[in-house]
Structure formats: C-alpha cells, structure tokens
Amino acid sequence: xxxxxxxxxxxxxxxxxxxxVVAATPDLLLSQHHSLxxxxxxxxxxxxxLEVIAELGLRDRTICVGGIGCYTAFxxxxxxxxxxxxxxxxxxxxxxxxxxxxxxxxxxxxxxGDMVSEGLxxxxxxxxxxERITAVLxxxxxxxETGGHMTATSVLGQRTKTTMAGRDQEAHGHPIRIGELxxxxxxxxxxxxxxxxxxxxxxxxxxxxxDAFQTQLxxxxxxxxxxxxxxxxxxxxxxxxxxxxxxxxxxxxxxxRVIKG
Amino acid sequence: xxxxxxxxxxxxxxxxxxxxxxxxxxxxRFYAGYPITPSTEILEYMATRLPQVGGVCMxxxxxIEAINMVWGAAGCGVRSMIASTGQGISLMQEAFAEMAxxxxxxxxxxxxxxxxxxxxxxxxxxHGDYRFIVLAPSxxxxxxxxxxxxxxxxxxxxxxxxxxxDFLLAHTTEAVQFHRRDERDLPPKDWAITGxxxxxxxxxxxxxxxxxxxxxxxKALVATAEKxxxxxxxxxxxxxxxxxDAEVAVxxxxxxxxxxxxxxxLCREQGLKAGYVRPVSLWPFPSAAVAAAAGRVKALAVxxxxxxxMIEDVQLAVLGRVPVVPIGGVSHDxxxxxxxxxxxxxxxxxxxxxxxxxKGQAAA
Numbered sequence: 357x358x359x360x361x362x363x364x365x366x367x368x369x370x371x372x373x374x375x376x377v378v379a380a381t382p383d384l385l386l387s388q389h390h391s392l393x394x395x396x397x398x399x400x401x402x403x404x405x406l407e408v409i410a411e412l413g414l415r416d417r418t419i420c421v422g423g424i425g426c427y428t429a430f431x432x433x434x435x436x437x438x439x440x441x442x443x444x445x446x447x448x449x450x451x452x453x454x455x456x457x458x459x460x461x462x463x464x465x466x467x468x469g470d471m472v473s474e475g476l477x478x479x480x481x482x483x484x485x486x487e488r489i490t491a492v493l494x495x496x497x498x499x500x501e502t503g504g505h506m507t508a509t510s511v512l513g514q515r516t517k518t519t520m521a522g523r524d525q526e527a528h529g530h531p532i533r534i535g536e537l538x539x540x541x542x543x544x545x546x547x548x549x550x551x552x553x554x555x556x557x558x559x560x561x562x563x564x565x566x567d568a569f570q571t572q573l574x575x576x577x578x579x580x581x582x583x584x585x586x587x588x589x590x591x592x593x594x595x596x597x598x599x600x601x602x603x604x605x606x607x608x609x610x611x612x613r614v615i616k617g
Numbered sequence: 618x619x620x621x622x623x624x625x626x627x628x629x630x631x632x633x634x635x636x637x638x639x640x641x642x643x644x645x646r647f648y649a650g651y652p653i654t655p656s657t658e659i660l661e662y663m664a665t666r667l668p669q670v671g672g673v674c675m676x677x678x679x680x681i682e683a684i685n686m687v688w689g690a691a692g693c694g695v696r697s698m699i700a701s702t703g704q705g706i707s708l709m710q711e712a713f714a715e716m717a718x719x720x721x722x723x724x725x726x727x728x729x730x731x732x733x734x735x736x737x738x739x740x741x742x743x744h745g746d747y748r749f750i751v752l753a754p755s756x757x758x759x760x761x762x763x764x765x766x767x768x769x770x771x772x773x774x775x776x777x778x779x780x781x782x783d784f785l786l787a788h789t790t791e792a793v794q795f796h797r798r799d800e801r802d803l804p805p806k807d808w809a810i811t812g813x814x815x816x817x818x819x820x821x822x823x824x825x826x827x828x829x830x831x832x833x834x835x836k837a838l839v840a841t842a843e844k845x846x847x848x849x850x851x852x853x854x855x856x857x858x859x860x861x862d863a864e865v866a867v868x869x870x871x872x873x874x875x876x877x878x879x880x881x882x883l884c885r886e887q888g889l890k891a892g893y894v895r896p897v898s899l900w901p902f903p904s905a906a907v908a909a910a911a912g913r914v915k916a917l918a919v920x921x922x923x924x925x926x927m928i929e930d931v932q933l934a935v936l937g938r939v940p941v942v943p944i945g946g947v948s949h950d951x952x953x954x955x956x957x958x959x960x961x962x963x964x965x966x967x968x969x970x971x972x973x974x975x976k977g978q979a980a981a
Binding site for chain 2: 416421428434438441477
C-alpha cells in the first residue's frame with residue numbers, strides 16, 4: 357500500500373510514443389513540493405535512495421532515521437516510516453531501532469553538520485560496533501539550513517558566513533574525511549563516496565547506495581555512503597554553477613571512490 | 618483499577634536489581650546506559666538479565682548516545698528504560714525534552730546523589746514546554762511497584778516517566794514481592810515506527826504531526842501542552858500519616874522520608890504531636906494533600922537533602938497560611954553520595970521539636 361498522491365503532485369503525464377524512461381518521479385515520493393533552494397543536490401540524492409528502496413522491495417520494512425538539516429523537509433513527503441532524530445544523534449536512534457527490530461531495514465539520513473560536526477561521536481561508535489544499519493551522508497560542506505556556516509567538512513579556502521575570507525587551516529582547522537575515517541574501523545563493511553553533480557555521477561552513486569543497502573541486508577556490518585551534494589546558495593554561486601563548483605572544490609578534497617567494501 | 622497478581626515468592630534483592638527486575642517483569646526489553654555511581658548496578662543487572670528474555674542492553678559510549686538509543690527503541694514501540702545519576706541525567710536533557718514533544722514513552726531512573734535534582738526532575742532540565750511524571754519511592758518494595766507503574770503511566774500518557782531514587786534506594790537490600798498487572802486498558806501503539814507494511818507510512822517526530830504531507834509544528838506542540846493539565850489532575854500521589862491531631866507535619870520524599878516517618882514515631886513516643894506528608898509523585902506535586910495538612914497544623918517542616926527545592930512547591934500549596942520551615946539541607950558523608958549526618962533520627966527529631974516549639978525559621 358502506498359500513500360495517495362494527487363495528479364498535480366505526480367507531475368505531467370508521459371508523452372505518447374515514449375520509448376525510454378531516463379528519469380521518473382519515484383513511487384515512494386508523495387509530493388514534488390519541498391522547500392529546498394534551486395540547484396540543491398539533496399532532492400537528487402533522495403530520489404536515488406527512494407528508487408533503490410523500491411527496486412529492492414524494502415518499503416514495507418524500511419525505517420528511515422532522519423537528522424536535522426535542509427533534508428528534514430523530506431520525511432513528510434516520502435512514503436516510508438520515519439523516526440526523526442535530534443541533530444547529530446541519528447546513528448544512536450538507528451541503533452536502538454535496529455536492535456529491537458532486527459528484521460527492519462534501517463538507514464539514516466544526515467548532513468555534514470549533523471554527522472561530522474555535531475554527531476561525530478555517535479557515528480564513530482555506531483560504526484565501530486558494526487551496527488547493521490546504513491548511514492547516508494549528504495555532504496555539501498556547509499550548514500545550509502542555518503544559512504551558510506562552516507561545518508567540519510567545509511574545504512580549505514571555502515567561504516562561509518563564519519569564514520568570510522575562506523576556511524584557513526590555522527584559524528579553522530582541517531576538514532574531516534569522514535568516509536576514510538570510518539573505513540579504518542573494524543565494524544564497517546562498506547564505505548563509499550559518490551556525488552550528484554552529473555548524470556553519470558548520479559547513476560554511479562545509485563549503485564553505491566544499492567551496494568551499501570545490500571551490505572546491510574546481508575548482515576555484514578555498518579555501511580555508509582557519502583554523497584557530495586550541491587549547495588549553490590551557500591557556495592555563493594548561481595544554481596547552474598553548482599555542479600562545476602562541486603567538482604572543482606569538494607571533489608578535490610573528497611575523491612569519489614569506493615573506500616572499503 | 619488494575620488487579621495485581623503475585624509473581625513467585627518474596628525474594629531478597631538490592632534496590633537497583635529489584636527495580637531493574639521489576640522493569641523486566643513489566644515488559645522492558647531495551648535498556649541503554651553509561652556507568653555512573655550510584656546507578657551502575659541497574660546497568661550491570663540489565664546486561665545479564667535482558668538477553669535472557671530476548672531483550673537488548675547497550676553499554677553506550679555516553680549518556681547522550683544512551684538516551685538516543687532509547688529514543689530509537691522506544692520509538693519502535695518497545696518498552697525501554699535508562700538510568701543514571703543527576704550528572705548523567707543532565708547530559709540527556711535535550712533528548713528528554715524532545716521525546717516528550719514527540720510523545721515517546723520511556724522510563725528514566727535517577728539515582729540521585731542526595732536530593733538536589735528535584736528541580737531538574739520536576740521542572741525539566743531541558744528546553745520547551747513539557748513535563749515528566751516523577752515518582753519517588755521510599756522503599757525497595759515501593760520502587761518495584763512504582764517502576765511497573767511508571768511503564769504503565771508512560772504508555773497511558775505517551776509521556777516519559779521518571780523514577781527519582783537515591784544512593785540508599787539503589788543499595789539497600791530488602792525482601793520484595795513482584796506483581797503481574799492487568800494493562801488491557803492501555804491504548805494500542807499505533808504511533809510506533811515499524812516499517813509501513815499494510816498501512817500508510819508515518820513519521821514519529823517532535824517537529825510535527827505523524828501524518829505525511831503535514832508539517833504544522835504548532836499542532837504537535839499543542840498536543841503535548843494539552844496533556845500537562847490532564848496529567849496534573851489525574852496522577853498526583855501521596856502518603857500521609859498521623860495527621861488527625863498533628864500540630865506539626867513534616868513534608869519529605871524518597872528514602873529520607875522513611876527516616877522522617879521513623880522520627881515522627883519517636884516524636885509521638887515523646888508526646889509531640891507530629892505527622893508527615895510524603896509526596897509519592899513529585900510531579901504532579903500533591904498540592905491538595907499538602908494544603909489539607911496545612912489546614913490542621915501550626916507549621917509545616919520540610920525535610921529534603923538539598924539547599925531547598927521542594928519547599929517551593931510546599932509554599933505554593935500552602936500560600937502563606939502557616940509557616941513553612943526548612944529542616945533538611947545539604948548533608949553528605951565523605952562519599953559525596955548524600956548519606957550524611959542529617960539522616961540521624963535524633964537530628965531529625967530535634968529539628969521537628971524546634972519547629973513544634975516555634976523556634977524554626979520559616980523559609981523566605
């Protein structure tokens with residue numbers, strides 16, 4: 357059973373003579389209306405996640421544990437049970453949920469401020485315990501929801517409202533490569549980093565998410581996918597320049613690759 | 618009224634273990650904690666006991682992670698508990714406040730050092746509009762009963778409930794009897810996150826309603842706020858004694874109230890007409906019972922092992938009709954766990970006598 361969706365929310369009908377669908381509104385998306393900015397990469401990541409959940413037939417036993425950030429707009433528009441967590445604590449909440457419902461498919465949705473700044477302790481210990489959950493990190497290197505402040509993953513030189521002259525290693529320290537950090541832990545079974553700035557990257561990232569979800573389904577341990585997402589608003593670039601900025605700045609610090617698994 | 622059916626024979630147990638066993642008997646299947654004296658024995662007991670009944674005990678890496686694990690398990694509809702001491706409870710406050718707003722039932726135990734966490738427990742150490750129901754047992758048997766009651770009340774109101782204990786409650790060994798309860802009047806947990814098989818998907822959140830495509834945060838906050846006066850009206854609990862002809866009454870809670878009850882009996886043997894009022898629920902505070910006692914006596918003495926916290930609730934209940942005199946205070950031995958010289962019965966009798974003789978200084 358899926359939630360009801362209005363004709364307006366489903367978007368326009370497919371034109372006649374259509375031979376190949378390259379993208380469609382996911383069945384698990386209840387509305388295309390959200391409050392995120394033009395050019396934001398997070399809806400692309402969400403679509404990819406929802407497609408994989410549908411393709412693996414996991415909807416009926418999925419529990420999404422959501423963090424706090426711009427993507428907190430998503431729980432109300434997805435046809436999946438969501439356990440909302442506090443900022444930083446999603447891995448702990450997911451631990452409690454998975455431990456009492458081991459048959460559930462549990463994934464977390466956090467941003468870089470949520471996971472790497474506020475919640476570093478939680479995600480490290482959850483990974484070290486090898487909890488059978490999948491952590492999805494939407495990393496845009498900035499606190500989007502509060503209006504553009506430095507996070508633990510803002511890259512050196514990045515201009516934010518708290519680093520107006522650019523992030524400086526002496527004044528602000530170095531960014532944390534959370535994927536590489538978690539991959540060192542014995543409890544992690546799969547860690548990868550993708551991005552949503554090109555169609556090819558989205559298609560590849562979808563495979564990473566599928567592999568991470570499958571890792572959980574196989575009971576192998578903690579799995580994590582970091583997805584680099586565009587935030588043109590807080591990068592101070594036009595929406596159409598977001599993908600290029602991601603490639604030039606974020607990708608240089610956070611190479612796209614399967615880190616472990 | 619729930620019927621209580623005995624489970625097994627009376628057994629000799631330390632307070633922490635008895636409380637934990639009562640939780641297991643009440644259906645608690647998830648516990649997360651971080652060691653801290655004097656609550657650690659609950660964690661130790663759960664680590665061995667819960668796996669025996671198919672439950673889970675997590676030795677978390679911090680109090681913050683522990684309470685958020687409880688959030689996850691309780692949010693899935695599983696009865697869950699956490700215990701700590703005031704210091705650790707302080708670290709959990711953000712989650713407490715938002716669990717109350719998300720209407721997630723769970724039981725918290727504070728094995729307080731002394732009684733200085735009264736404000737923390739009854740006023741909330743966290744942000745926003747919420748209340749915990751707070752129950753304060755004075756014996757191990759009562760801890761067993763109130764722990765079971767806490768799980769019931771938590772599910773009944775979809776609100777966290779706290780057991781307020783102390784070092785003595787945690788570490789006193791007494792004979793206890795467990796009971797099975799009839800809880801068939803509890804509502805179904807249709808709010809629990811289970812995966813959306815066979816139904817519409819829902820969200821369990823402090824930020825808004827459970828329904829999808831609905832984002833009104835005010836609606837959820839109002840739902841929590843509207844419960845507060847209802848809980849206040851329904852759940853006050855009190856134990857009183859010797860009030861019929863009392864000329865002075867002592868208000869005290871928890872294990873120290875047990876010492877007060879003994880001291881009141883010693884006063885009676887000496888011909889001093891003393892009585893006692895023991896709030897069993899700290900929130901809601903049994904204001905009506907305290908006010909009724911105030912109508913009979915010359916003065917109320919308040920005995921609590923802190924700098925004066927509950928006394929403000931007593932003053933609010935009495936509204937100046939009789940003097941309200943503090944006779945407790947901060948009292949620790951070298952351990953710092955609140956077991957100090959103020960608990961000596963002779964000391965309590967002397968302080969009650971002074972209030973009786975009009976020598977006590979009423980609180981400002």
